[in-house]
Amino acid sequence: MRWIVRAGFLGLLLLSGCAHHSGSGLKPGVAALPEVLQTMGTPAMRWDDPDGRVQLAYPRGPAGTQTFMVFLTPAGRLDRIEPVLVPAQFARIENGKSTPEEVLRLLGPSDPSGTVYFKRRDELVWEWRYCDSWNSVAKFEVLFDATTRIVRTSYSIPDYPPGDFVPGCSR
Numbered sequence: 001m002r003w004i005v006r007a008g009f010l011g012l013l014l015l016s017g018c019a020h021h022s023g024s025g026l027k028p029g030v031a032a033l034p035e036v037l038q039t040m041g042t043p044a045m046r047w048d049d050p051d052g053r054v055q056l057a058y059p060r061g062p063a064g065t066q067t068f069m070v071f072l073t074p075a076g077r078l079d080r081i082e083p084v085l086v087p088a089q090f091a092r093i094e095n096g097k098s099t100p101e102e103v104l105r106l107l108g109p110s111d112p113s114g115t116v117y118f119k120r121r122d123e124l125v126w127e128w129r130y131c132d133s134w135n136s137v138a139k140f141e142v143l144f145d146a147t148t149r150i151v152r153t154s155y156s157i158p159d160y161p162p163g164d165f166v167p168g169c170s171r
Contacts, residue, residue: 021060022068023081031078036070043070044109053079057108065131065169067108084108085130090140095152103142103151114139122146129158131169 023040031039033054043056052074059067071079084107092106107128114127124144132138141154 022066022083023058023070026078026081028078028080032076033072036072036078040068040070045104047105055105057104059108061111065129065137067128069108085128085140087133090153090155093142093151093153096150098142098151099149100144100151107140107142110142114141135169137169 021040023036026036026039036056037043040056040058044059045057047055049055054072054076056070056072057067058070065085066083067085069082069084071082073079089106093103098106103126110126110128114125114129116125116127117123118125122145124146126142126144128140129137130140137158139156139158141156143152143154145151
C-alpha cells in the first residue's frame, strides 16, 4: 500500500513540474524576464529585436515533442507563450523561400540527433519530433539545399523495430 501512495505522490510531483515546464503559471502583462527565467530556466535560443521585443525558445527534450516560444514586450513583460511544434506553425515554412534563420524563429532548435548532412545531395536536414493529431510521436523535417539554399519540408512517423516500445504523446 505504501508504494501506491509513493507512486501517487511522485505522479503529483511530476505533474506539478509540468506547469513550470510550459510556463503555464506565468501571467501575461505581469511576469517579467527574471520570472520567466526563474520558472522556465535558460532558453536554448534568444532573439532581441530592434524595437526591444525579445523571443526565447524552450525546447523540451532531449527527445521531447514540445518547444515553447516566449514573447516579451519592449517593456520586458510577458506577452505570450506559444507551443510551436504544431502543424499550423509548420505550414508557415515556405518551400523554396524560408531561410534557416526564419525556421529557427518559427520552431526553435531542431533535435541534434536528427540533424543530418547528405553530402551527395549537398543537403542539410533538421528534424523535430512532435505529437500529431492522432496523439502519436511524428517527425517534421526541414531540408535545406546547401548550394541553392532552397528549403522543403517533410512529415513522417518514426520507425520502431518490431517489439520495441512505441511512445505515445500526452497532452
